[in-house]
Amino acid sequence: MKKFWGIVLIFLFxxxxxxxxxxxxxxxxxxxxxxxxxxxxxxYPKSPKNVTIxxxxxxxxxxxxxxxxGELVISTIGEGPKTFNPCxxxxxxxxxxxxxxxxxxxTTNPVTGNVEPLLAKSFEIKENDYIIHLRQGIxxxxxxxxxxxxxxxxxxxxxxxxxxNPSTMDAMMVEGKLPSLEKIDDxxxxxxxxxxxxxxxxxxxxxxxxxxxFKPYSDRGASVFDAxxxxxxxxxxxxxxxxxxxxxxVAAQRVVFERNPNYYKINLENKQLPYLDKLVYLIVGDxxxxxxxxxxxxxxxxxxxxxxxxxxxxxxxxxxxxxYNLGADTGTMFLVINLNNRKDKNxxxxxxxxxxxxxxxxxxxxxxxxxxxxxxxVQNIAFGVAEPLYTAESLNSIYLNKNIKGHPADRQKSLEIxxxxxxxxxxxxxxxxxxxxxxxxxxxxxxxxxxxAMGVMIKQDLEELGMKVNFKPIEFNSLVNKITKTNxxxxxxxxxxxxxxEPHDGINVWNSMGPLHLFNMxxxxxxxxxxxxVYNDDRLTWEKxxxxxxxxxxxxxxFEERKPIYDRYQEIIAEENPIIxxxxxxxxxAIRKKFGNIFxxxxxxxxxxxxxxxxxx
Amino acid sequence: xxxxxxxxxxxxxxxxxxxxxxxISFFIIRLAPIDPLxxxxxxxxxxxxxxxxxxxxxRLDKPIYIQYVYWAKSxxxxxxxxxxxxxxxxxxxxxxIPNTLLLTIIVxxxxxxxxxxxxxxxxIKKETAWDRILTxxxxxxxxxxxxxxxxxxxxxxxxxxxxxxxxxxxxxFNEMSFGSKLLDLAKHLILPVIVLFTISLSxxxxxxxANMLEVLDxxxxxxxxxxxxxxxxxxxxxxxxxxxxxxxxxxxFEFAGLLSGAALTEYVFQYPGLGRLILEAVMKSDIxxxxxxxxxxxxxxxLGNLIADILLMITDPRIRGGVDGRISGGAKNxxx
Numbered sequence: 001m002k003k004f005w006g007i008v009l010i011f012l013f014x015x016x017x018x019x020x021x022x023x024x025x026x027x028x029x030x031x032x033x034x035x036x037x038x039x040x041x042x043x044y045p046k047s048p049k050n051v052t053i054x055x056x057x058x059x060x061x062x063x064x065x066x067x068x069x070g071e072l073v074i075s076t077i078g079e080g081p082k083t084f085n086p087c088x089x090x091x092x093x094x095x096x097x098x099x100x101x102x103x104x105x106x107t108t109n110p111v112t113g114n115v116e117p118l119l120a121k122s123f124e125i126k127e128n129d130y131i132i133h134l135r136q137g138i139x140x141x142x143x144x145x146x147x148x149x150x151x152x153x154x155x156x157x158x159x160x161x162x163x164x165n166p167s168t169m170d171a172m173m174v175e176g177k178l179p180s181l182e183k184i185d186d187x188x189x190x191x192x193x194x195x196x197x198x199x200x201x202x203x204x205x206x207x208x209x210x211x212x213x214f215k216p217y218s219d220r221g222a223s224v225f226d227a228x229x230x231x232x233x234x235x236x237x238x239x240x241x242x243x244x245x246x247x248x249x250v251a252a253q254r255v256v257f258e259r260n261p262n263y264y265k266i267n268l269e270n271k272q273l274p275y276l277d278k279l280v281y282l283i284v285g286d287x288x289x290x291x292x293x294x295x296x297x298x299x300x301x302x303x304x305x306x307x308x309x310x311x312x313x314x315x316x317x318x319x320x321x322x323x324y325n326l327g328a329d330t331g332t333m334f335l336v337i338n339l340n341n342r343k344d345k346n347x348x349x350x351x352x353x354x355x356x357x358x359x360x361x362x363x364x365x366x367x368x369x370x371x372x373x374x375x376x377x378v379q380n381i382a383f384g385v386a387e388p389l390y391t392a393e394s395l396n397s398i399y400l401n402k403n404i405k406g407h408p409a410d411r412q413k414s415l416e417i418x419x420x421x422x423x424x425x426x427x428x429x430x431x432x433x434x435x436x437x438x439x440x441x442x443x444x445x446x447x448x449x450x451x452x453a454m455g456v457m458i459k460q461d462l463e464e465l466g467m468k469v470n471f472k473p474i475e476f477n478s479l480v481n482k483i484t485k486t487n488x489x490x491x492x493x494x495x496x497x498x499x500x501x502e503p504h505d506g507i508n509v510w511n512s513m514g515p516l517h518l519f520n521m522x523x524x525x526x527x528x529x530x531x532x533x534v535y536n537d538d539r540l541t542w543e544k545x546x547x548x549x550x551x552x553x554x555x556x557x558x559f560e561e562r563k564p565i566y567d568r569y570q571e572i573i574a575e576e577n578p579i580i581x582x583x584x585x586x587x588x589x590a591i592r593k594k595f596g597n598i599f600x601x602x603x604x605x606x607x608x609x610x611x612x613x614x615x616x617x
Numbered sequence: 618x619x620x621x622x623x624x625x626x627x628x629x630x631x632x633x634x635x636x637x638x639x640x641i642s643f644f645i646i647r648l649a650p651i652d653p654l655x656x657x658x659x660x661x662x663x664x665x666x667x668x669x670x671x672x673x674x675x676r677l678d679k680p681i682y683i684q685y686v687y688w689a690k691s692x693x694x695x696x697x698x699x700x701x702x703x704x705x706x707x708x709x710x711x712x713x714i715p716n717t718l719l720l721t722i723i724v725x726x727x728x729x730x731x732x733x734x735x736x737x738x739x740x741i742k743k744e745t746a747w748d749r750i751l752t753x754x755x756x757x758x759x760x761x762x763x764x765x766x767x768x769x770x771x772x773x774x775x776x777x778x779x780x781x782x783x784x785x786x787x788x789x790f791n792e793m794s795f796g797s798k799l800l801d802l803a804k805h806l807i808l809p810v811i812v813l814f815t816i817s818l819s820x821x822x823x824x825x826x827a828n829m830l831e832v833l834d835x836x837x838x839x840x841x842x843x844x845x846x847x848x849x850x851x852x853x854x855x856x857x858x859x860x861x862x863x864x865x866x867x868x869x870f871e872f873a874g875l876l877s878g879a880a881l882t883e884y885v886f887q888y889p890g891l892g893r894l895i896l897e898a899v900m901k902s903d904i905x906x907x908x909x910x911x912x913x914x915x916x917x918x919x920l921g922n923l924i925a926d927i928l929l930m931i932t933d934p935r936i937r938g939g940v941d942g943r944i945s946g947g948a949k950n951x952x953x
Contacts, residue, residue, distance in 0.1 A: 082702040083703070090667075162666070165667060166666055166670070227705075230704055230705075231704070232712075248791060250889070251709070251713065251889060252713070252893065252894070253784055253786060253889050254784075254788050256788060280788045282784070282788065284887055285893065289782070292771060292775050292783075295782075296775045296781070296782040297778075477652045477655040480656075480658050480659055481652055483659075494659070515665045516659070523665070
């Protein structure tokens with residue numbers, strides 16, 4: 001009898017807790033895509049205008065007027081910012097936060113992708129000269145004016161010296177030369193690039209920093225500068241220019257921003273933006289916690305992944321949030337094949353010569369491309385919240401080659417291609433023309449469930465062609481080591497994030513000597529391969545063409561001139577398949593309905609106009 | 618005098634121990650195929666020059682033993698170095714230590730205040746309904762994995778809305794009055810404390826019950842009872858003093874656990890404590906941070922044992938004579 005009551009007690013105890021976990025409202029089968037993509041058309045406001053009031057050149061937002069006050073609470077996944085120094089950010093969270101504090105000379109129109117002035121009042125381009133007119137009368141948070149000296153300082157003493165994160169310097173370098181910069185007057189500067197260089201205009205979005213605040217630290221060398229503006233800097237001492245200034249940083253908990261009263265952007269009633277008093281980023285460890293915080297109404301916006309989309313869309317009508325479909329993002333999942341035919345220091349081939357013959361055979365790669373069923377990957381792995389991808393540029397890129405339509409998976413066609421290339425399919429096993437069984441390893445990073453699922457599906461698709469695929473998820477660091485150092489791999493599933501505006505950013509991948517030229521790595525860390533092509537040009541014909549394309553594309557300045565050049569590069573990749581693109585996830589974000597001036601765009605997402613967002617009454 | 622000699626001897630003994638622990642852990646971490654720069658390497662917008670600069674800064678181009686010498690040199694000078702992201706390790710630890718102490722002290726305090734009396738109670742009421750109920754509850758507490766219990770609690774918080782979902786303070790904490798600050802802290806602490814409390818309570822309660830039963834079964838207790846002493850006196854004057862001794866060694870381990878935190882529970886509750894920091898550091902092979910925490914853990918463990926031994930000397934007259942002969946045993950680890 002006593003035992004009986006003991007058991008009853010346990011069940012009661014468990015019941016109380018389990019009750020809390022049961023959800024009655026998960027829809028069994030919900031057609032995600034159809035329900036999400038049926039959005040009403042957003043009417044975007046016009047680009048901001050310059051308005052001069054009492055000698056100050058303000059930037060006037062053309063978004064409808066809102067109400068001042070209130071706060072927006074959002075989240076950032078991970079450990080929070082590592083620095084607020086915009087010149088020294090190496091991770092996404094730090095970049096976002098530093099990006100709130102400091103503005104660049106130009107920005108990208110969130111709808112069209114065109115370059116527009118931001119901290120600059122206007123710019124003129126004459127061949128290699130970029131004349132930038134600055135706004136008069138605008139101020140840093142401490143009341144000092146923002147002038148040409150700050151621009152000169154930022155570029156001459158930080159960017160061009162490679163202080164902090166030198167990536168921008170490397171990207172601005174044309175044939176080993178940096179652009180020059182001269183001051184015309186207090187509010188005008190002129191950049192001159194050594195050659196016409198198309199990506200340069202967008203690179204001017206690099207954040208301008210206050211000379212009077214930064215110089216004492218930058219003068220003391222790289223190590224002092226690297227520690228400058230670390231997250232524990234006293235918020236009230238930070239001098240910045242963006243819509244929000246730092247109010248508080250609490251390690252592993254939150255970053256709080258408050259409105260910058262000196263901000264140079266105004267609304268249609270000429271009142272200074274931003275509308276929100278406070279912007280709070282909660283630092284959360286993982287997506288699960290983020291979801292719980294959204295459910296508990298602790299945060300106001302949530303980006304949704306895969307299986308969650310259906311649930312949130314279903315509950316949308318009965319809730320206080322709205323779900324926005326932002327279209328495919330810049331993330332590209334791909335399968336890369338190792339075309340390396342070189343030997344390492346000890347004279348050993350990186351890739352077994354037998355396998356090299358398959359991997360370097362265009363038809364072999366093409367057969368793999370035809371065999372992979374991207375549509376069922378999208379359905380089964382991404383829960384329909386993704387688009388199949390067939391191009392090297394991401395789907396929201398303004399340079400996307402729309403003529404590359406892609407194709408459905410076709411096993412028969414794959415087998416035909418293989419047969420014509422001398423492969424022999426017999427009793428479910430594929431042999432090459434020397435009678436060797438086709439067998440290779442496929443790697444991805446263990447722990448990434450999405451990529452592991454992709455690996456399993458690719459393995460199945462390829463085994464239907466008679467290939468034996470040994471799928472091996474390995475630890476992320478070991479994988480990176482294989483790709484960037486030891487080169488001893490056959491095929492890998494990975495993902496990259498590209499830029500929707502600037503295909504030249506992919507040069508590290510596509511240039512035959514690039515540090516991320518994954519499929520035929522010539523520049524291996526700490527290895528003399530770096531000098532390899534100096535005495536022996538072993539580039540494939542299409543690799544040569546890619547090198548040429550990326551050189552030419554950067555020299556042409558207008559979109560119309562550049563588009564056909566980059567169209568050709570996408571064609572080459574789609575034809576040669578050194579990298580087989582699989583799919584791009586679709587970004588879906590939920591945000592509380594109380595927020596106004598929400599204009600989601602495929603290029604910039606949802607929360608790009610934090611200075612214009614307000615809380616409806 | 619003998620007392621001081623004993624303590625200084627114990628402290629001297631820790632030096633070779635610290636060296637061995639640091640060498641072993643340093644080499645294990647560095648020999649693991651984890652590259653702290655892996656993510657940067659796969660970022661298309663990071664140039665080779667940036668990578669080279671980072672490799673130099675983290676001294677990854679030097680052999681492991683030289684890295685160790687560099688680390689040991691600065692550690693001896695009291696400099697814990699920088700994390701792989703370039704922040705000072707000491708600042709990172711300082712940010713987290715008060716939070717972890719807050720949580721662990723509350724939990725340890727509550728467990729001992731509740732656990733010891735419950736253990737005694739269960740032993741006295743051996744094989745009655747009370748003992749059975751306590752057995753069931755502590756079995757649940759021992760069997761349930763901390764992370765799972767924490768997740769259940771978190772869902773409970775979301776569904777009822779009574780408690781915040783993790784963290785330690787609300788975002789408007791700094792604008793609150795002192796009273797509401799305390800309330801806010803309490804609200805955030807309740808769930809993690811319940812989880813850690815339930816789990817450590819069971820062990821302590823069972824341990825105390827077992828010790829007490831053993832003592833109650835001994836001849837001198839039988840003799841005390843036979844002599845006609847009141848039950849109260851038998852238990853609290855004679856039995857308890859002997860039963861509590863092994864618990865003091867346990868208390869030493871609890872002290873060691875003060876700063877090691879409860880990584881999994883902290884992680885689920887997004888508690889800004891040391892456990893979460895170190896878990897993340899280990900996953901990224903952030904060597905200076907991991908080493909600092911390991912060293913801290915080792916020192917705390919040694920200190921905890923020392924304190925336990927000193928306390929034992931005070932409570933147990935039998936040990937006072939031959940302090941050197943005593944080695945605090947047990948294999949309870951501070952972590953969960």
